[in-house]
Amino acid sequence: MQYRVLLLLSVWLLGHHCILTSGCFEIEREALLTFKAAIIDTRGRLSSWAGRDCCSTWKGVVCDNNTGHVVKLNLRNNMYANWSDYSLRGEINPSLLVLSHLSRLDLSWNDFGGISVPKFIGSLKSLMHLDLSGSNFSGKIPEQLGNLSNLRYLDLSDSSFICIIPPQFSNLSRLHTLLLGGAFAFNEPCVGDLSWLSQLSSIRVLDLSMLNLSNATDWLEVVNMLHSVTELSLSECRLTKIPTSLSYVNFTSLKFLDISFNGPFNTTLPTWLWNLTKLSYLYLGNSGFHGKIPDSLGNLTSLNTLWLDSNNFEGSIPTSIQNMCNLVRIDLSSAGIDGDIAELGPLHCPWKNMETLILGNNKLHGSLFGWLEEMKNLSYLDLSNNSLAGPVPTGIGRLSNLQILELSYNSLQGVISEAHFANLSNLNYLSLGSNSLIIDVDNKWIPPFQLEGIMLGSCQFSHHQFPAWLRWQMQIYNLNLSNTGIRDTVPEWFWNLPYQYLDLSHNQIRGKLPMSLQFTSLDTLILRSNKLEGPIPSLPTMLATLDLSENSISGPFLSPISNMSQLYYLLLSSNQINGSIPSNICKLKYLVVLDLSNNSLSGELPQCWNNSSLLVLDLSNNNLAGEIPPSIGSLSSLTLLHLNNNTFYGELPLELQHCNNLLFLDLSNNKLTGKIPRWIGENLQDLVILQLRSNMFVGEIPSELGRLAYLQFLDLAHNNLTGSIPRSFGNFSAMIYHTIHSYDGKGFSVDEWTFTYFDYSNNLLVVIHGEEYQYSTTIYLLKIMDLSENNLSGQIPEEIVALAILRSLNLSGNHLTGMIPERLGDMRSLESLDLSLNELQGAIPQSLSALTFLNYLNLSYNNLSGRIPTGNQLSTLDNPSIYIGNTYLCGPPTGKNCTENETMPNDVGNDYPDGSKSTWPYLSIGLGFVAGFWSVCGILIFKESWSSIYFQMIDRLYDKLYVMIVISLRRLNRKMHG
Numbered sequence: 014m015q016y017r018v019l020l021l022l023s024v025w026l027l028g029h030h031c032i033l034t035s036g037c038f039e040i041e042r043e044a045l046l047t048f049k050a051a052i053i054d055t056r057g058r059l060s061s062w063a064g065r066d067c068c069s070t071w072k073g074v075v076c077d078n079n080t081g082h083v084v085k086l087n088l089r090n091n092m093y094a095n096w097s098d099y100s101l102r103g104e105i106n107p108s109l110l111v112l113s114h115l116s117r118l119d120l121s122w123n124d125f126g127g128i129s130v131p132k133f134i135g136s137l138k139s140l141m142h143l144d145l146s147g148s149n150f151s152g153k154i155p156e157q158l159g160n161l162s163n164l165r166y167l168d169l170s171d172s173s174f175i176c177i178i179p180p181q182f183s184n185l186s187r188l189h190t191l192l193l194g195g196a197f198a199f200n201e202p203c204v205g206d207l208s209w210l211s212q213l214s215s216i217r218v219l220d221l222s223m224l225n226l227s228n229a230t231d232w233l234e235v236v237n238m239l240h241s242v243t244e245l246s247l248s249e250c251r252l253t254k255i256p257t258s259l260s261y262v263n264f265t266s267l268k269f270l271d272i273s274f275n276g277p278f279n280t281t282l283p284t285w286l287w288n289l290t291k292l293s294y295l296y297l298g299n300s301g302f303h304g305k306i307p308d309s310l311g312n313l314t315s316l317n318t319l320w321l322d323s324n325n326f327e328g329s330i331p332t333s334i335q336n337m338c339n340l341v342r343i344d345l346s347s348a349g350i351d352g353d354i355a356e357l358g359p360l361h362c363p364w365k366n367m368e369t370l371i372l373g374n375n376k377l378h379g380s381l382f383g384w385l386e387e388m389k390n391l392s393y394l395d396l397s398n399n400s401l402a403g404p405v406p407t408g409i410g411r412l413s414n415l416q417i418l419e420l421s422y423n424s425l426q427g428v429i430s431e432a433h434f435a436n437l438s439n440l441n442y443l444s445l446g447s448n449s450l451i452i453d454v455d456n457k458w459i460p461p462f463q464l465e466g467i468m469l470g471s472c473q474f475s476h477h478q479f480p481a482w483l484r485w486q487m488q489i490y491n492l493n494l495s496n497t498g499i500r501d502t503v504p505e506w507f508w509n510l511p512y513q514y515l516d517l518s519h520n521q522i523r524g525k526l527p528m529s530l531q532f533t534s535l536d537t538l539i540l541r542s543n544k545l546e547g548p549i550p551s552l553p554t555m556l557a558t559l560d561l562s563e564n565s566i567s568g569p570f571l572s573p574i575s576n577m578s579q580l581y582y583l584l585l586s587s588n589q590i591n592g593s594i595p596s597n598i599c600k601l602k603y604l605v606v607l608d609l610s611n612n613s614l615s616g617e618l619p620q621c622w623n624n625s626s627l628l629v630l631d632l633s634n635n636n637l638a639g640e641i642p643p644s645i646g647s648l649s650s651l652t653l654l655h656l657n658n659n660t661f662y663g664e665l666p667l668e669l670q671h672c673n674n675l676l677f678l679d680l681s682n683n684k685l686t687g688k689i690p691r692w693i694g695e696n697l698q699d700l701v702i703l704q705l706r707s708n709m710f711v712g713e714i715p716s717e718l719g720r721l722a723y724l725q726f727l728d729l730a731h732n733n734l735t736g737s738i739p740r741s742f743g744n745f746s747a748m749i750y751h752t753i754h755s756y757d758g759k760g761f762s763v764d765e766w767t768f769t770y771f772d773y774s775n776n777l778l779v780v781i782h783g784e785e786y787q788y789s790t791t792i793y794l795l796k797i798m799d800l801s802e803n804n805l806s807g808q809i810p811e812e813i814v815a816l817a818i819l820r821s822l823n824l825s826g827n828h829l830t831g832m833i834p835e836r837l838g839d840m841r842s843l844e845s846l847d848l849s850l851n852e853l854q855g856a857i858p859q860s861l862s863a864l865t866f867l868n869y870l871n872l873s874y875n876n877l878s879g880r881i882p883t884g885n886q887l888s889t890l891d892n893p894s895i896y897i898g899n900t901y902l903c904g905p906p907t908g909k910n911c912t913e914n915e916t917m918p919n920d921v922g923n924d925y926p927d928g929s930k931s932t933w934p935y936l937s938i939g940l941g942f943v944a945g946f947w948s949v950c951g952i953l954i955f956k957e958s959w960s961s962i963y964f965q966m967i968d969r970l971y972d973k974l975y976v977m978i979v980i981s982l983r984r985l986n987r988k989m990h991g
Contacts, residue, residue, distance in 0.1 A: 037067040037076065041083045044111035045074065053102040058088070075117075082114035089144070090122040100124035100148075107133045117142040121168065127151040130169075135160045147171035170223065211238040218244040222271070227251040237263045244269035248296070252276065255283060262288040269294045273320065277301020287312045296320040298344070303327070306350070311336040318342040322371070325349050329356070338362040342369040346395065351376035354401065355384060366390055373397040373419065381425075382406050395419040397444065402426070405450070410435035421446040421468060428453050429472075437462050444468035446493060456481045466491040470516070473498045479507060486510065495519050495539070508532075518542050518560070526550045540564065541584070549590075552577060560584040562608065570594060570614060580604055586631070587611040594632075596621050610634050610655065610776075623647045631655040633679065633776075643668040650674055657681040657704065657778070670696040677702040679777065681728065688712035689729070694720045701747070702777065706730040706799065714739055714800075722746040726777075727798045730823065734803040738824070743812025748796055748819045795820070801847065802826040809848075814839045821845040825871065828852055833877075838863035845869040849898075852876060857902075862887045874898030880911045 045067055049059050061072040067083070068076035075085035086109075090099050101123040109115070115137055121144045130150050134143070135157025143161070146168040161167075208231070219242055226232060226247070233256050236245060240263050252275040262285050270289065273296045281304035282297070292313050303325040311333025313319075319337075322344045329352030330345065354377045364370075368390050377399040386408025388394075397419045404427030405420065413436045426449040434440070440462040445452075446469055453475040464486050470493045474480060477500040483489070484506050491514040499517070502524035513534050518541035525547035530538070537558040545561070548568035552559065556577050562584045569592030574583065580601050586608045593616030594609070601607075606629040614632070617639030627648050633655040641661055645654075646668025654672070657679045664687035665680075675697050685708040693703070694717030701723050710732040718727070719741025725748060776787055779797065798816070801823045808831030809824065816822075820842050829851040837846075838860025846864070849871040856879035857872065867886045873894060878901035881887075891906040903911040 036069055036081060037065060038081060041112055042067045044108040045071070045083070047108035048106045051104040051106040055102075056099045058099060058101065077114065080114070083112050084114050085117040086112070086115060087117065087119045088123070089119045097124065102126060104128065105131050107131065109133075110136060112137070114139055116140060119144040120148055121145060122147040124149045130155055132157045137161065138163065140164055142166040144168040208235060211235050214239075214241065216242055218242070220244070220246040221250060222246045222248040223250065225251050227253055230254055233259070239264055241266060243267060246271040247275070248272065249274040254278070255280065257281065257283045259285045265289060266291060268292060271296040273298040273300060275300045279303065282307065284309070289313070290315060292316055293339075294318045298322040298324065300324065306331055308333040310334065313337060314339065316340055320344045321348055323347045328352070335362060338366065341366055341390070343367065344369070344371040345375065346371045346373040348375060353377075353379040354396070355379040364388060369393040371395040373399070375399055377401065385409060386411060388412065389414075391415055392439070393417045396423070398422040400424060405429060405433060407432040409433055410437060412436075413438065415440055417442045419444045421448065423448055425450055427451070430454060431458050434460060434462065440464060442466040445472055446470035448472065451475050452480070454480070454482060458482050459485055463488045465489060468493045469497060470495040471497070477501065479504055483507070483510070490514065492516070513537070515539065549574065549585075555579050558582040561588065562586040564588055566590060570609070574598070577601070578603075582606045584608040585612070589613060591615065593617075594619055599623060602626065605629070607631070618642050618645075620644055625649050627651055629653040632659070634658040637661065641666055641669070645669060646671040648672055653677040655679045656683070659683055661685060665690055667692070673697055673699070675700055679704040680708065681706040681778070683708055685709065686711070689715055689734070691715040691717045694718040697721070700724055702726040704728040704777070705732070708732055710734060712736070716741045718742070719744040724748070726795045729803070730799045730801040732803055734800075734805060736805065737807030738800065738805060738810055738813070740810045740812045742798070743810065743815045745816060748798070748816040751818065796842065797821040799823040800827070805829060807831070809834055811836070816840055818842045823847040825849040825851065830854065832856075833858055836860060840864070841866070843867055847871040848875065849873040854878070856880075857882055870895050872896055872899065877902050880904045881907065
């Protein structure tokens with residue numbers, strides 16, 4: 014087909030005269046018009062392609078001044094401004110073959126709808142520069158591109174190619190610049206063998222970034238053969254191995270090296286790096302290097318940019334860095350380094366010349382004095398999240414080039430005054446938050462800078478007023494003044510600044526919000542935990558985050574909120590909002606977190622839930638009623654559902670089983686009825702927290718709940734459940750092992766991060782040993798089972814003792830019978846055990862003394878008997894109420910002494926192998942008594958005085974005999990069922 018196209022074009026060329034007319038060859042002009050006819054140009058970018066002179070007036074077309082031939086066609090789209098709107102679309106017509114002198118073709122950042130790269134491009138033999146990047150091509154890279162022997166620049170990045178690189182590329186011996194970065198799909202390795210690269214002997218710039226080179230284990234050996242290469246970028250190539258040494262380093266002309274975002278390599282820095290003495294740019298970030306940074310780093314004296322961020326190094330920065338006097342940019346953030354930052358002080362020449370110094374998120378300590386104010390050229394300083402202490406030197410105000418100052422999350426203290434900002438006229442971003450700093454500037458102070466970002470959270474304003482100097486920050490986009498001690502109303506001018514992100518939370522700001530907050534660009538508004546009152550104002554329709562929680566906002570839940578179509582996070586908890594939830598809240602299709610808890614909302618829930626994006630729905634602690642709507646099952650992404658402390662009634666809707674991503678389900682303190690559904694255990698396999706307490710559920714507990722391998726908190730207390738405790742409850746893996754549950758596909762895991770997602774406070778009311786506790790940030794630590802106050806019967810299943818990391822077990826207030834499992838002491842993590850108000854029998858197992866964490870025990874009001882075990886932790890639990898209501902228990906702390914026959918369950922004597930006592934001595938006594946009774950019975954019948962004395966004695970012996978027989982029978986029963 015291709016040859017037929019070429020033949021037709023040849024015939025067409027022979028039929029036309031190659032005449033230069035008005036500065037443009039007619040044949041080339043017509044070829045360009047044919048190309049234009051196949052392009053969809055919605056924005057008129059090719060509208061200048063009219064008239065006869067294509068060289069002078071046609072936009073994007075460049076001709077040679079001497080020959081008049083078209084040599085460049087530059088139709089690159091501006092990827093930063095309305096990229097999709099201005100994209101060229103359609104087909105690429107082979108009429109371009111007429112442009113036989115074309116040396117540069119740039120169609121980058123357009124949208125060709127997934128078509129293949131035309132094979133005929135490989136016939137444009139004069140091409141030296143080809144750029145098709147970011148233009149949505151797909152399919153195979155045509156092998157014909159290998160015929161472009163004059164090619165020096167090739168960029169196919171950021172498209173969707175299938176990863177096949179033709180071997181013909183190896184024929185491009187004159188290639189000087191090869192840019193393939195990001196051009197290919199990532200599902201399969203794009204390259205298995207890189208040997209073809211070794212034939213590119215003249216290559217200068219090689220960029221294979223974002224190609225999947227996971228199978229290319231020989232990549233370094235091949236690159237080492239490219240002696241002329243000066244720029245090498247293999248970023249995000251999924252490289253898994255990197256040789257730490259080479260027998261001979263051949264590519265010493267290298268000036269630019271980027272192998273970031275690979276691995277993790279899990280190795281030390283390669284030794285061959287220190288032979289690349291011409292390097293000026295080195296980027297090894299996010300690749301899993303470890304060990305100490307060697308002194309050999311100082312060999313790279315030509316280096317001006319060093320990025321080693323996000324690795325796992327240890328120790329301090331080597332002192333040899335003082336040899337690197339050309340170093341002006343360094344990023345060692347999140348690299349694991351430690352040491353005294355002052356030791357890198359002004360004697361080291363790179364620190365004097367430094368423009369960018371990024372050392373955040375490490376273990377550095379020391380003071381800022383003595384060196385920071387000497388860095389005269391500094392424009393970007395990030396020392397955040399370290400252990401730096403002491404005051405901030407006022408000399409920092411002399412760093413006139415400083416644009417970004419990031420000192421947050423340290424232990425800095427002292428006063429920040431106007432002197433600290435005296436000459437910082439170029440300052441653009443200021444972050445001092447999470448230190449012990451006091452901001453003390455005059456109310457009339459006018460700053461020398463115009464800031465775009467101000468992050469002062471947890472600093473304290475000395476006057477407790479809104480900082481008046483903010484009035485002059487007319488370019489402010491991001492402002493965080495949370496927890497800064499403001500006790501003031503909001504001045505009117507404050508609402509006129511161009512915020513995108515605004516956080517004033519955790520202050521004591523009072524007053525009402527304006528009736529309308531019509532910011533044109535506001536994206537995030539966080540006013541949590543203040544003293545604001547009045548109704549919810551009219552808000553920007555483009556708002557993505559709104560948090561007004563923990564204020565005194567009142568009035569109805571107004572429908573304008575549901576008109577904010579871009580809303581992701583809506584948190585209005587702990588206010589005085591009333592009325593019903595409007596049905597048009599279902600229109601918020603991007604909503605991720607909805608928290609309306611702790612208000613006075615009433616009425617029924619809307620029936621329209623259909624948001625597949627919602628992760629958190631918290632409507633707890635309101636006055637909502639009615640049945641749970643079946644449409645709630647449409648919330649397929651839901652992970653946290655709180656409907657507790659309302660008055661919902663009826664059975665759980667069957668559709669809820671479709672919320673199979675649920676981690677946390679709390680429906681407690683409602684009026685729900687029916688049986689606990691089996692599908693909870695069958696379909697909600699990710700459940701970690703299940704709380705159904707204080708409802709009206711009936712029937713048996715479904716054994717299917719035992720399939721919930723990640724369940725670590727189960728509360729079914731205060732219902733009307735019957736039957737026995739399922740034996741499957743011994744299968745809860747999360748109560749046996751320290752497991753971490755990964756929330757598949759959503760980036761969550763069941764840890765503190767999950768339960769403090771965003772600024773949402775995921776609260777759980779927990780009842781432990783009769784007391785209520787509110788948990789929030791430490792919910793992930795709870796390992797609890799509470800089945801109390803039901804009508805459960807039968808024995809405590811032996812399988813339950815497998816729950817080795819369970820912390821609290823409450824089975825009180827049921828009708829459980831049988832004996833306490835002998836191996837209950839295997840539950841070594843128990844801190845609270847409540848078996849009270851049941852019908853348990855037999856002795857208390859000695860193994861309870863092995864529960865070294867036990868701080869609450871209640872065995873009261875059962876039928877337990879025998880000596881109370883002692884030792885270890887049990888000796889500290891000396892409150893007699895623990896054992897009250899068990900008539901036949903004896904020993905401390907009851908105050909009732911044990912007789913010789915009331916021995917410990919495991920005392921030596923006539924024991925059976927399981928530790929129980931022989932019942933024969935007691936049975937012999939009973940039989941002897943019966944025989945003696947009948948031997949004298951006749952005499953007693955005829956002798957009234959003897960009869961009276963004898964039966965008084967019998968009455969006294971009866972009580973003792975009854976106790977002995979009951980104890981013997983219970984021990985025999987334990988032996989038979991042990």
